[in-house]
Amino acid sequence: xxxxxxxxxxxxxxxxxxxxxxxxxxxxxxxxxxxxxxxxxxxxxxxxxxxxxxxxxxxxxxxxxxxxxxxxxxxxxxxxxxxxxxxxxxxxxxxxxxxxxxxxxxxxxxxxx
Numbered sequence: 001x002x003x004x005x006x007x008x009x010x011x012x013x014x015x016x017x018x019x020x021x022x023x024x025x026x027x028x029x030x031x032x033x034x035x036x037x038x039x040x041x042x043x044x045x046x047x048x049x050x051x052x053x054x055x056x057x058x059x060x061x062x063x064x065x066x067x068x069x070x071x072x073x074x075x076x077x078x079x080x081x082x083x084x085x086x087x088x089x090x091x092x093x094x095x096x097x098x099x100x101x102x103x104x105x106x107x108x109x110x111x112x113x
Contacts, residue, residue, distance in 0.1 A: 002063040002072065009064060015056040023049040040100035041093025048089035055079040 002008075026032070026046035031039055058079040062072045 002066055005064045005066075008060040012056055012060040012064075015053055019049055019053040019056075023047075023053060038093075038097040041096035044089045044093035044096065048086040048093065051082045051086035051089060054082045058082065 022032070023046045026042055026049070031042060035042065035045070058075045062075045067075075
């Protein structure tokens with residue numbers, strides 16, 4: 001039922017190498033080049049990517065461990081919850097970005113000396 005564990009190891013390794021460092025870097029303040037104009041919702045977007053990443057271990061680890069059908073299905077259902085949370089976070093990030101664009105650019109504060 002769980003298939004070849006090698007495929008799940010590969011998917012887990014690739015997602016860990018690509019999604020996890022990007023999300024953590026975005027939370028630390030790094031902005032990817034393709035999102036330079038959409039910085040208002042960057043933290044929400046980073047949390048959304050972390051929710052997407054959570055799906056990979058939730059689906060892969062029980063299958064690698066050759067867990068029972070009930071365990072695999074329970075983990076998969078929890079993974080659907082993370083994907084729904086990611087979709088909500090991405091929509092909130094886009095909404096926050098559109099509000100920031102509508103407000104226009106903010107000028108830096110000047111010191112009053």
